[in-house]
Amino acid sequence: xxxxxxxxxxxxxxxxxxxxxxxxxxxxxxxxxxxxxxxxxxxxxxxxxxxxxxxxxxxxxxxxxxxxxxxxxxxxxxxxxxxxxxxxxxxxxxxxxxxxxxxxxxxxxxxxxxxxxxxxxxxxxxxxxxxxxxxxxxxxxxxxxxxxxxxxxxxxxxxxxxxxxxxxxxxxxxxxxxxxxxxxxxxxxxxxxxxxxxxxxxxxxxxxxxxxxxxxxxx
Amino acid sequence: xxxxxxxxxxxxxxxxxxxxxxxxxxxxxxxxxxxxxxxxxxxxxxxxxxxxxxxxxxxxxxxxxxxxxxxxxxxxxxxxxxxxxxxxxxxxxxxxxxxxxxxxxxxxxxxxxxxxxxxxxxxxxxxxxxxxxxxxxxxxxxxxxxxxxxxxxxxxxxxxxxxxxxxxxxxxxxxxxxxxxxxxxxxxxxxxxxxxxxxxxxxxxxxxxxxxxxxxxxxxxxxxxxxxxxxxxxx
Numbered sequence: 234x235x236x237x238x239x240x241x242x243x244x245x246x247x248x249x250x251x252x253x254x255x256x257x258x259x260x261x262x263x264x265x266x267x268x269x270x271x272x273x274x275x276x277x278x279x280x281x282x283x284x285x286x287x288x289x290x291x292x293x294x295x296x297x298x299x300x301x302x303x304x305x306x307x308x309x310x311x312x313x314x315x316x317x318x319x320x321x322x323x324x325x326x327x328x329x330x331x332x333x334x335x336x337x338x339x340x341x342x343x344x345x346x347x348x349x350x351x352x353x354x355x356x357x358x359x360x361x362x363x364x365x366x367x368x369x370x371x372x373x374x375x376x377x378x379x380x381x382x383x384x385x386x387x388x389x390x391x392x393x394x395x396x397x398x399x400x401x402x403x404x405x406x407x408x409x410x411x412x413x414x415x416x417x418x419x420x421x422x423x424x425x426x427x428x429x430x431x432x433x434x435x436x437x438x439x440x441x442x443x444x445x446x447x448x449x450x451x452x
Numbered sequence: 453x454x455x456x457x458x459x460x461x462x463x464x465x466x467x468x469x470x471x472x473x474x475x476x477x478x479x480x481x482x483x484x485x486x487x488x489x490x491x492x493x494x495x496x497x498x499x500x501x502x503x504x505x506x507x508x509x510x511x512x513x514x515x516x517x518x519x520x521x522x523x524x525x526x527x528x529x530x531x532x533x534x535x536x537x538x539x540x541x542x543x544x545x546x547x548x549x550x551x552x553x554x555x556x557x558x559x560x561x562x563x564x565x566x567x568x569x570x571x572x573x574x575x576x577x578x579x580x581x582x583x584x585x586x587x588x589x590x591x592x593x594x595x596x597x598x599x600x601x602x603x604x605x606x607x608x609x610x611x612x613x614x615x616x617x618x619x620x621x622x623x624x625x626x627x628x629x630x631x632x633x634x635x636x637x638x639x640x641x642x643x644x645x646x647x648x649x650x651x652x653x654x655x656x657x658x659x660x661x662x663x664x665x666x667x668x669x670x671x672x673x674x675x676x677x678x679x680x681x682x683x684x685x686x687x
Contacts, residue, residue: 237628280483280555282628289683297484297675298612298624304482305681315624317631317659318481318507319563322556326574345579356552358532363582364556367575396593398579 235407236424239449241364241375244269244405245334247450248373249275256280256325256365258335261375265334276310280361282321285313302361322361326368333369335362337376337401339391342416342438344401346374347393359396366397378406378435385437387411387418408432410449417441422449431448458618458668459647463493466641466669470499470606473526477562477604477633478506478516482535483678485626486515487643489671490608495519505602507558507629512536514676523547529602531555535678554582557599559632564601565636566664571600579620607637610673611644611660615651618642618665619658627659634660641667 236244249255249269256278257263261294266286269275277286279301280333286301294308301307310314324330337348346366349359366372379385396431402409409432410422417439423432425448431438460466467490476494476553480486491510495504495518502525509528510516519525520538527549534540542548553561554576564572571597577583587598609630612623620642622630634640642660647670 279625281484281625283625289681292682295677295680295682296624297677298626300482300484300625300678302481304484304678306679307679307681309624315627317627318555318559318629319632322559324555326576334548350581355534357534358530358552359554359582360532361555363554363580364574364576367578368556395580 234424234426236451238264241405241407244390244410244449245373245375246270248332249273250331250371253271253331253335253407254278254284254329255332256330256369258362258365260336262334262336263303278324279307280321280325280365282318283307283309283313283314284312284324287313313419316390325361328368328370330369331371333365333372333377335372337363337374337386337396338393339386339388340374340401341388341391342413342418344399344413345391346396346401347391348396350394352394358438361397366400372401372403374401374404376406377406378408383435385435387436387438389438408435419443420446422447424449425451456617458662458665459616460667460669463489463669466490466643466667467493469639470494470497472499473501474605475503475505477602477607478504479609479628479630479633480515481625481628483511483515483676485610485622485630486510487608487610488515488673490641490643491516491518491642494524495522498522498524498525500586501512501526503527503529505558505562505604507531507555508535509533509539510536512538513680514612520548520677527551529553529558530635531558548626559629561599561602562629562636565603566632569601571598591635600625602636604633604637605634605639607640609634609640609642611642613646613648613653614644614668615648615653616668617650618624618662618668619653620644620660620665621653621657622659631660634664639666640664641669643669643671645673646670
């Protein structure tokens with residue numbers, strides 16, 4: 234069975250470490266916040282200028298001056314800090330954020346990522362995505378393995394305009410956990426009950442299948 | 453003697469000198485921390501042909517969306533736009549030009565503009581459409597592209613508290629691009645919720661020192677929320 238969005242978030246959360254500063258993109262990455270282990274301290278960075286993002290507010294604590302990068306109203310945790318957009322991206326570009334999780338349309342075997350623009354559709358902008366992929370060392374891309382019509386999103390070469398060049402090393406799809414090395418996708422783990430054949434068939438770029446490909450542990 | 457007193461009493465005075473064809477830097481992220489009364493005054497004033505530098509372009513009927521209604525904007529420099537129908541319409545009809553700029557690059561362009569740094573190199577955008585026509589240099593084996601600074605004829609800024617000398621503090625995440633825009637305007641106008649006496653703000657807590665600020669005005673704010681999200685109550 235392909236992973237649900239919640240299971241994808243769960244698997245990504247297994248990559249968190251105590252003391253990590255983490256930036257979570259919009260969509261599935263946001264759900265990762267729900268699976269931070271209780272015995273772990275993780276601080277969430279929101280690129281509009283908040284380090285230490287908390288849960289959504291109550292009606293009583295709702296504040297128009299407290300939002301996240303998705304423009305949702307949020308709260309700040311104890312120990313949070315708030316700063317300008319330039320400081321926020323200094324953290325990101327300067328490599329101070331330990332882990333960045335974001336979505337994509339396509340990733341290729343050279344670690345290129347396309348996530349912001351589909352030609353001939355209205356382009357709304359890249360927001361902070363280009364800065365995030367260029368600045369972070371440790372990035373996990375979360376996306377479905379193939380489009381609804383079955384087209385692979387793991388390619389030998391991205392077909393859409395890029396968000397960043399050569400910056401992706403780890404991908405979690407609904408079918409597999411993969412890493413990129415030397416111009417190929419390495420299949421590290423598969424979703425429970427998903428066959429290697431299915432992953433192979435839905436991966437357009439070069440796929441290296443190690444002798445042993447364990448199933449992921451998700452609830 | 454006016455000395456360091458930057459206070460102006462009317463929005464008309466706050467934007468005196470703003471003319472057609474000028475470049476305006478605006479603080480704010482989404483609708484959070486936008487100089488909403490200064491924007492409304494630009495609409496009332498009817499200044500046209502503006503280049504507006506702002507992370508976003510408001511929504512229909514609020515924020516910078518107001519300036520789209522009267523077709524006052526010629527060009528937007530933003531990282532994320534299109535939260536309103538008018539924007540899309542004017543973009544598709546060619547009435548409006550847009551220069552999409554990565555968010556961190558946009559912030560740094562304003563910071564550099566205010567700090568007297570004409571250009572800088574960043575890895576952001578290398579290998580993407582953003583790099584087209586820009587100089588690439590290699591530092592320590594990695595490619596970077598050159599981005600140039602932005603300055604504005606006017607900067608319009610939303611603060612929380614300011615004193616009469618133009619020292620400004622921002623509230624929570626309403627800070628965002630505001631302190632950067634404040635540094636990069638030839639004329640920087642700050643509107644605040646509360647105007648206090650000189651000496652009331654703790655010097656070490658000031659985000660924007662008055663040296664960057666030319667005019668301060670106290671306003672009242674709607675502070676519209678773009679996406680109200682509330683935690684689901686525990687059962």
